[in-house]
Amino acid sequence: MRVSSSLGLGVVCTVSALALGAFGAALYLAPATPPALADPTAVKTVPVATVPFADERPVELQLTFNAPVQITSPVDGVVTAFRCTPNGALDSSSSSLSIDGMPLLTIATPTPLWRDISPGDTGADVQGVQDFLNGRGGELTADGTAGLRTIAELVRLARAAGQPDPSTTTVQRAALLWIPYEGAPVSKCSAALGQAVAAGTEVATVAGGLRGADVDLRGQELLPGAREISVSGESFPLDEDSRIRDPEALSRIVGTPAYRDALADGASSLNVTMSLVEPVEAASVPPSALVNVGPGTGCIVAADHSAVAVEILGSKLGQTLVRAINGELPGEVDVRPGDDVTCG
Missing domain, CATH: 2.40.10 (Thrombin, subunit H)
Structure with a gap:
């Protein structure tokens, strides 16, 4: 069947008219230019x-140290094992040194161990042992008075370090290798495998503990308010004169990777970030x-x-x-x- 040309032309005209009408409606209904795309000169x-503004800024944290500490053998004998590396650390709660085949338990306390400790003994050395044991799962009352639980916790660690028959009645000084603090970096290893040593002979030297940390703010204009520094992602409050003297805070700084890296490089300062404790x-x-x-x-x-x-x-x-x-x-x-x- 043939469709007349006049009918086809009419359909084309009708479609064209509808398309033009839709286009006109779209132009009429189109939204205004989005503000983000508007001419900047039109924005008034x-x-x-x-x-919040915490006034973060890079600063240098100056470190001050105690004098280096000599680590000595508690007994006479021959060195049969010694895990010691310069810039490393003597592993506390394990054994770094063995004398005559006996692994000595390495223990970190602020007060050097100078005696055997029996139940009922009191003093700062006892409290140091209790704090050390509590840091390794002990649940002792760190009151500076030795009790049966103090002895029992030390026996547990001594056996884990390899001592076959530790004393169950006293804390024996001769079975322990004392270091001044956790992670103390070794500056010198003095003893060698097979060497005969006497009680009191130096076997290693470690860096003295961190005595203080200071931020030099001379020439800097600061907003009023308490400030803190960030070391390896941990926050440490500064006192009013921009120092850190709190022993617990200093101990935490010593445990950071940034501090260990600085000491390994022989540095006496850290690059840290300082900010307001309470942002304005x-x-x-x-x-x-x-x-x-x-x-x-x-x-x-x-x-x-x-x-x-x-x-x-x-x-x-x-x-x-x-x-x-x-x-x-x-x-x-x-x-x-x-x-x-x-x-x-």
């Missing part, structure tokens, strides 16, 4: 966003919003044309961080305030 004000609230504004910029200060203009003097705290991701010197920050800020603004 932007909202002021508030963000800052406003994030475009740099173009600031006028009358001076040393650490400037001015911003609110949407109602009022001027606000601000303290410039820093910058982040292309934005300037500020806070009002007096009063409050506006909700919106003029991003093109001009040069004729006067800050009160």
Whole structure:
């Protein structure tokens, strides 16, 4: 069957008309240009966003140490095993040194062991042993008075270190190799395999314990507020004169990878990050919003044309961080305030 040419032409015209109508409707209904794509010169004000500001900055942590400590053999005999490496550490709670085939349990306490300890004995050396044992799973009352549980916990570690028949009635000084603190870096190994040693003979020298840590802030302008440093991801509070003297905090610093690496390299300082313990609230504004910029200060203009003097705290991701010197920050800020603004 043949379709007339006039009918075909009519269909084509109808479809074309519908298409043109749809196109016109689309143009009519198309949304305005998204704000993100708008001409920047058309934007006059932007909202002021508030963000926490911790004033993070790199600083150098200066370390001060006690004098090196000599590690001595507690007994006479021949060295039959000695695991000692310069810049390494004598393994506490295990055995680094064996004399006449007897593994000595390495024990780290602040007060050197100078006697055998029996139940009822008291003193700082006893409390050091109790703290050491509690750090290895013991559940002792570290009151500085030796009891049967103190002896039993030490027997457990001595057997784990390889001692076949440790004393179950006393803490025997002759069965222990004393070091001043955990992870003490070895600076010198003095004894050799097969060497005959007497009680009191030096077998190694370790670095003295960390006595203090200081941050030098001379010449730096800081916001008021307590500060802390971050070492290997751990936070340590600074006292008012930017020092750390707390023994527990110093012990934690000694246990960080950054500290161990520094000592292995012979360094006496660490590069760390310092920040406020409690961040302050800052406003994030475009740099173009600031006028009358001076040393650490400037001015911003609110949407109602009022001027606000601000303290410039820093910058982040292309934005300037500020806070009002007096009063409050506006909700919106003029991003093109001009040069004729006067800050009160």
